[in-house]
Amino acid sequence: MNKTCIFQLTDSERDRLGNALVEIAYDPHGSMGYITDLRMIALSALPRRIVDALSEQRASINPRSHLIFENLPTDEQIFTTPAPEVFTPAAKSGHLSENLIMAFASLIGEPYSIFFEGADIVNNLIPTRKSKGEYTGLGSEVELDFHIENAALKFMDDYNFSPLGLLLTGVRHDPQGPLTRLADARAALERLTPEDIECLRMPLYRIKVPYRWRRDSAQQTGPVSLVRGSPDLPEISAVFYPDMVEPTTSAAAFSMEKFYAAIREVSFGIDIVPGRLVYIDNRFTLHSRDKFNGTYDEAGNPMRWVQRVFVAPNLWNHRNLNPVKSRVFQPKEAAVC
Numbered sequence: 024m025n026k027t028c029i030f031q032l033t034d035s036e037r038d039r040l041g042n043a044l045v046e047i048a049y050d051p052h053g054s055m056g057y058i059t060d061l062r063m064i065a066l067s068a069l070p071r072r073i074v075d076a077l078s079e080q081r082a083s084i085n086p087r088s089h090l091i092f093e094n095l096p097t098d099e100q101i102f103t104t105p106a107p108e109v110f111t112p113a114a115k116s117g118h119l120s121e122n123l124i125m126a127f128a129s130l131i132g133e134p135y136s137i138f139f140e141g142a143d144i145v146n147n148l149i150p151t152r153k154s155k156g157e158y159t160g161l162g163s164e165v166e167l168d169f170h171i172e173n174a175a176l177k178f179m180d181d182y183n184f185s186p187l188g189l190l191l192t193g194v195r196h197d198p199q200g201p202l203t204r205l206a207d208a209r210a211a212l213e214r215l216t217p218e219d220i221e222c223l224r225m226p227l228y229r230i231k232v233p234y235r236w237r238r239d240s241a242q243q244t245g246p247v248s249l250v251r252g253s254p255d256l257p258e259i260s261a262v263f264y265p266d267m268v269e270p271t272t273s274a275a276a277f278s279m280e281k282f283y284a285a286i287r288e289v290s291f292g293i294d295i296v297p298g299r300l301v302y303i304d305n306r307f308t309l310h311s312r313d314k315f316n317g318t319y320d321e322a323g324n325p326m327r328w329v330q331r332v333f334v335a336p337n338l339w340n341h342r343n344l345n346p347v348k349s350r351v352f353q354p355k356e357a358a359v360c
């Protein structure tokens with residue numbers, strides 16, 4: 024794990040931030056006023072070194088593959104785990120975790136949500152029995168193998184909603200729960216031969232659009248490359264969970280296999296626990312989630328509760344979507360499920 028990506032708050036920094044964030048009312052719609060409040064509070068309550076790291080990431084001159092923040096403030100009490108799509112203020116003593124993840128997100132980019140990925144601006148990733156076999160954040164029994172979030176959408180000009188990055192933080196911890204794994208594609212590419220990299224750079228792959236994003240006219244991309252841009256700061260479009268990428272030649276399939284093996288080799292696992300927040304740069308850092316069984320409390324509710332926020336550099340690409348809530352968008356033509 025790259026130590027330059029880890030930022031630890033002191034106890035007094037943690038308490039200062041927590042005291043500032045509890046004063047803000049959470050707005051699940053993600054209104055502009057709420058986000059401006061968070062930006063003002065975060066800039067005054069966060070230590071300078073953390074504001075610098077978030078600003079550098081936003082500017083993207085030399086972005087890190089990921090950022091890990093430790094010893095963050097947490098909600099005083101968690102009473103239960105709610106259903107993932109149901110806004111349930113009574114589940115905990117306040118909205119510190121929501122304000123926390125939104126404050127960090129707001130200093131890196133523009134937070135948003137897509138309605139079918141999460142009904143509120145902060146998405147709850149909570150395993151459900153109904154979704155246990157799904158390749159989504161609500162699933163559990165299948166490994167969500169390494170991927171760039173919504174990679175196929177990078178190639179759909181009128182539909183490019185692949186996020187700049189995503190943030191994850193823990194609200195409740197399942198000791199039997201899964202690790203989230205990250206892999207910096209730059210380190211993986213260093214392990215490949217020039218011939219393999221050349222192959223990954225050629226338009227020899229078709230990427231399936233995630234099920235919920237499919238339209239009649241677009242089930243998969245045309246032939247595209249998995250790697251674009253410079254070796255220092257590449258733009259990656261790989262997805263390694265089953266049947267998502269179709270190589271069009273055997274050489275392309277072979278290079279993709281080697282890329283996948285290298286991604287696994289350079290990866291590391293991290294537990295998304297309360298008090299820890301992880302930012303993943305979705306341009307060249309892949310992420311995965313182990314499969315797990317999940318444990319349940321006495322009331323039968325899952326112990327795992329992780330929150331997620333997507334960020335974009337700006338929301339210009341979202342202008343033709345239906346804003347169901349301020350920053351929660353509904354694609355008009357996507358498959359309804």
Ligand SMILES: [Fe+2]
Pocket residue numbers: 170172310
């Ligand atoms: Fe993901």
